[in-house]
Amino acid sequence: MNESLFISIIIGISIASVPLIFAAIGELLVERSGVLNLGVEGMMIVGALLGFVVMSHTQNPYLAVLAAMLGGMAIASIFAFLTQFLLTNQVATGLALTLFGLGFAAFAGRGYTEETIQLITAVPIPYLSDIPYLGPLLFSFNPLVYLAFFMVYLVWWFLFKTKQGLILRAIGDNHDAAHAIGHNVVRYRVMAILFGGAMAGIGGAFLSLVQVPIWGEGMTAGRGWIALGLVVFASWQPFRIIFGAILFGGITILQIHAQGLNINVSAQYLSMLPYLATIVILVSLRMRLKNKTNRTVPNCLGRIFHSTT
Amino acid sequence: MKYQLEVSNITKSYGDLKANDNVSLSIKDSSIHALLGENGAGKSTLVKIIYGSLTPDSGEMKWANNNYNPKSPFQARENGIAMVFQHFSLFESLTVEDNIILGLDGIGLNENFSEQIIKYSKQYGLDINPQQVVGDLSVGARQRVEIIRCLMQNPKLLIMDEPTSVLTPQEVADLFVTLKKLAADGCAILYISHKLEEVREICSEATILRGGKLVQSCIPQEHSQKELAEMMIGKKLTELARNNITVGENIFSIDNLSRKSDDIYGVNLEKIALKMSKGSIVGIAGVAGNGQDELMELLIGEISSPKTTLIFNGQDIGLLNSHERRQLSMFFVPEERLGHGAVPDMSLDENMLLSRPDSTEMTSHDVIDWKKVATHSKKVIDTFDVQTPSSRMLAKSLSGGNLQKFMVGRELIQNPELLIVAQPTWGVDAGSANNIHQALIELADKGSAILIISQDLDEILSLCEQIHVLSEGKLSDAVDMKSNGLEKISQLMVGGKV
Numbered sequence A: 001m002n003e004s005l006f007i008s009i010i011i012g013i014s015i016a017s018v019p020l021i022f023a024a025i026g027e028l029l030v031e032r033s034g035v036l037n038l039g040v041e042g043m044m045i046v047g048a049l050l051g052f053v054v055m056s057h058t059q060n061p062y063l064a065v066l067a068a069m070l071g072g073m074a075i076a077s078i079f080a081f082l083t084q085f086l087l088t089n090q091v092a093t094g095l096a097l098t099l100f101g102l103g104f105a106a107f108a109g110r111g112y113t114e115e116t117i118q119l120i121t122a123v124p125i126p127y128l129s130d131i132p133y134l135g136p137l138l139f140s141f142n143p144l145v146y147l148a149f150f151m152v153y154l155v156w157w158f159l160f161k162t163k164q165g166l167i168l169r170a171i172g173d174n175h176d177a178a179h180a181i182g183h184n185v186v187r188y189r190v191m192a193i194l195f196g197g198a199m200a201g202i203g204g205a206f207l208s209l210v211q212v213p214i215w216g217e218g219m220t221a222g223r224g225w226i227a228l229g230l231v232v233f234a235s236w237q238p239f240r241i242i243f244g245a246i247l248f249g250g251i252t253i254l255q256i257h258a259q260g261l262n263i264n265v266s267a268q269y270l271s272m273l274p275y276l277a278t279i280v281i282l283v284s285l286r287m288r289l290k291n292k293t294n295r296t297v298p299n300c301l302g303r304i305f306h307s308t309t
Numbered sequence B: 001m002k003y004q005l006e007v008s009n010i011t012k013s014y015g016d017l018k019a020n021d022n023v024s025l026s027i028k029d030s031s032i033h034a035l036l037g038e039n040g041a042g043k044s045t046l047v048k049i050i051y052g053s054l055t056p057d058s059g060e061m062k063w064a065n066n067n068y069n070p071k072s073p074f075q076a077r078e079n080g081i082a083m084v085f086q087h088f089s090l091f092e093s094l095t096v097e098d099n100i101i102l103g104l105d106g107i108g109l110n111e112n113f114s115e116q117i118i119k120y121s122k123q124y125g126l127d128i129n130p131q132q133v134v135g136d137l138s139v140g141a142r143q144r145v146e147i148i149r150c151l152m153q154n155p156k157l158l159i160m161d162e163p164t165s166v167l168t169p170q171e172v173a174d175l176f177v178t179l180k181k182l183a184a185d186g187c188a189i190l191y192i193s194h195k196l197e198e199v200r201e202i203c204s205e206a207t208i209l210r211g212g213k214l215v216q217s218c219i220p221q222e223h224s225q226k227e228l229a230e231m232m233i234g235k236k237l238t239e240l241a242r243n244n245i246t247v248g249e250n251i252f253s254i255d256n257l258s259r260k261s262d263d264i265y266g267v268n269l270e271k272i273a274l275k276m277s278k279g280s281i282v283g284i285a286g287v288a289g290n291g292q293d294e295l296m297e298l299l300i301g302e303i304s305s306p307k308t309t310l311i312f313n314g315q316d317i318g319l320l321n322s323h324e325r326r327q328l329s330m331f332f333v334p335e336e337r338l339g340h341g342a343v344p345d346m347s348l349d350e351n352m353l354l355s356r357p358d359s360t361e362m363t364s365h366d367v368i369d370w371k372k373v374a375t376h377s378k379k380v381i382d383t384f385d386v387q388t389p390s391s392r393m394l395a396k397s398l399s400g401g402n403l404q405k406f407m408v409g410r411e412l413i414q415n416p417e418l419l420i421v422a423q424p425t426w427g428v429d430a431g432s433a434n435n436i437h438q439a440l441i442e443l444a445d446k447g448s449a450i451l452i453i454s455q456d457l458d459e460i461l462s463l464c465e466q467i468h469v470l471s472e473g474k475l476s477d478a479v480d481m482k483s484n485g486l487e488k489i490s491q492l493m494v495g496g497k498v
Helices: A003-032 A040-058 A061-085 A090-108 A134-138 A143-161 A163-173 A175-180 A185-211 A223-233 A238-260 A267-288 B043-050 B073-079 B096-102 B113-123 B139-151 B169-184 B196-202 B225-233 B292-300 B322-327 B348-354 B370-383 B400-412 B430-445 B457-463 B485-493
Strands: B003-014 B017-028 B032-036 B058-063 B081-084 B157-161 B188-193 B205-210 B213-218 B250-259 B269-277 B281-285 B310-312 B330-333 B418-422 B449-453 B466-471
Touching (some): A003 A040, A003 A163, A003 A238, A040 A223, A061 A090, A163 A185, A163 B096, B017 B188, B017 B205, B032 B043, B032 B169, B032 B196, B032 B225, B073 B081, B113 B139, B169 B188, B213 B225, B250 B292, B281 B485, B322 B330, B348 B400, B400 B418, B400 B430, B418 B430, B430 B449, B457 B485
Parallel strands (some): B017 B213, B281 B466
Antiparallel strands (some): B205 B213, B250 B269
C-alpha cells in the first residue's frame, strides 16, 4: 500500500468517526445521569441543517457550529421538559424526538437542497504538521476533530475527577438516594440532556460542514442510532467511545476503499458491514461479561424520577 | 437544662391524612432520645421535617435556641444535623469513599480522603474499607458506611431511622457502643425504633407517637416493655399461647440436603436434615449470613434440590418449582420483600393474585375479576392492619413493615398445610408483630406445620416448640430446651458445639 493512500485512509477514518464521537460522548453523559435519550438522530439532523443554513448565509464557520449546537440543545430541551417535568416515558419521548427532528429538518431544509457551501477545511498545525509521517497523521486535521477528542477527555475528567461528576454518576445509580441526601436530580439531568443535545448538534453539523458541502434530507443516515450503540459498546466508559467510533469509522472507510479497489463483493454487502460489525461486537462484549455482574450500566437508566416531597 | 432541638406543634397533612398532628419534642444535648411508634405513626414524616426534606404545614422548630426552618437537607447539614436512613441512601456501583464524599458538602475529590475515612473508622470502631464497592458489602457494613458519612460532618444531632432492623445481634451490640461513645462526645441522637428492649437499653428519653399524634414523652426505663408497646398501639397486647399442641404425623422432612454456593460470598449448606410434624412450629435460629438465604431458596423452589432431599406429605418435591409446591399447599414468605416476596411495581391486588396457586376464585372464565381480587386483598389488609389507602397501591409504595404484614397475611389466608416463613416480623412494629404471631399460632393450632427462619431469638423462643440452629451452613439437631436450652442455642449460634 502506498503512503498517500494510507494517510488518506487514516484521515478518512477520523472524518467518519468524529460525528459518532460527538454524538456518543454526549449521550454517554446523559445515560450516566440515568436518562435514556433515543432522540440522538433527531438532534443530529437538526444540528446538520442549522449548521448548513447558517454557513450558507454567513460563511462564518464559528457561527455555523454554534448554531448547530444551539439547535441540538433546543431539540434536547423539548425532551428535557417532557421527561423531567411532565415525567413522560423516556423511550417513547426519545423516539418521538427522532421522528420530529427528521421531519422538521426535512421540512425546514427544503430550500437548501440545491445549495453548496464552503467546507470547513483542515488546519494543519504550524511546524508540527511538517514532521514526516506523524505530521500528516496527527497534526493536519480539521479543528472539530481535535475538539471531538478533547470533549471525550473533558467528559472523562468531569465524570471521574470532579464532585459534580460524581454526583451525576450517583444520580444515575440511585436517584432516590441522591435526592434523599439533597442533590437536585432534575437539575443535573436537565443539564446533562442539554449537553447531549449540544454534542449531537455538533456531530450532525460535522456531516454537513466537513464531510460533504451539501444538505440532504435524512443525511445523518442512522448515525444517531450507531452512537447509541457505541455508548453500550463503550460500557459507559468515555475513552472506549473513541475506540468504538474508530472501529466503526474504519469499517465504513474500508468499505469505500474496497469498492474503489474493485474488490469483487457486491456493494450492498459492503454497506452492511458496519452494522453487522456493531451487532457482532455488542454480542461478543456481552458474552465476555456474562459471568460478571455488570456495574457499568447506570442502575436508574430510563427510570422516571418522581420526588414525593 | 439545655435543648439542642425543640420542635413545637408541627402539623403536616397529605390530603385528608394528618401524618403529623400537633407534634412537639425536645432533645437535650448529649442524650439519646427515642422516637417510638408503629408503622405509619408519623415518625418518618417528623424526622424528614427536621432534616429539611419536608416542609411542615405549621409549627416551628428551634435549633440551639435559634429559629430553624430548613428548606433542604443541605441546610440541615450546615446546622450539624445528620441522618442515617432506614432504606440506606447509598450508591451501589460506587466505592465507599465516593459514597461518603457524596454526603459531605464542600468536600471535593481529594486524594487523601480515604485516610480520613480510616481515621474515623478506627476512632469509632466502625470497620470499613474505603476502596470497596458498596454493592459488595453486607447490610451491616453498608450501615457503617452511612454512619461514618454522618460522623464526618461532626454532627450535633444524629438521626437514626430504625438502624437495627437489618443488623445481626453482634452488629447491634457494636452499634450501641458507637452510639454511647458519640453521645458521650456531645452529640445528641434521635433514635427511631420499635424495638423496645433496645430503646430501654440505650435511650434516656422517649417520645411516643400514634396515628400522627403525640401520645407521651417519658423515660423508657420507668416503664415495662409491655407498657411502652401498649402506649404505641393504644390497646392491650394479646398474650401468646398455644391452645392445642397435638403433634401429628410427619408432614415435611429435609434429608441430607447440601448445596455449594455459586456466590463467592455465599455459604455452602452441608447435609441439612430436619423433620416436621403436623401442628408443630419449628424454628431455625441463627445469625444472618450463615446459610439462611441459600436454604430458603431451596425450600421455596427458586433453585431445585436433588431427589429425595425434600419430602412433603410423602411426595418428593425437590424438583418442583415454587408454583408447583404452592399447589401442594406449601406456602412461603421470603425474607426479601421487594423482588422475592412481591413485585415492587405492581399493586397489592396484582401481587395478591400472582402468588396464588389456584386463582379460580378470583377469575371468571379465566378473565381476572378485579373486584374479587380486591375483596381478598381487603381481607388481608383489614385482618393484618396494613396501613394503605387502597389495595391498588404499588407494593413498593408501602413501608417495609406494612408490606411485610400484607405478605404474611396473603400466605396465611390460604390456610397452608406447611408455611415456611423467613423473618416473619422483620421491620414490623410491636402491635402488628403480636398480630402476626397470634395468626401463626392459630394456624398451627388448626394442624398446619410452620417453619420459621429468624434472627430474632425472642420470636423463636416464644413461638417454636422445636428449635434448630443454623451456623456456617450446618443445621443442628433440635435443641433440648429442658435444661439450659438458651445457653445451648447461644453457643450453637456462634459456631460452638453442644
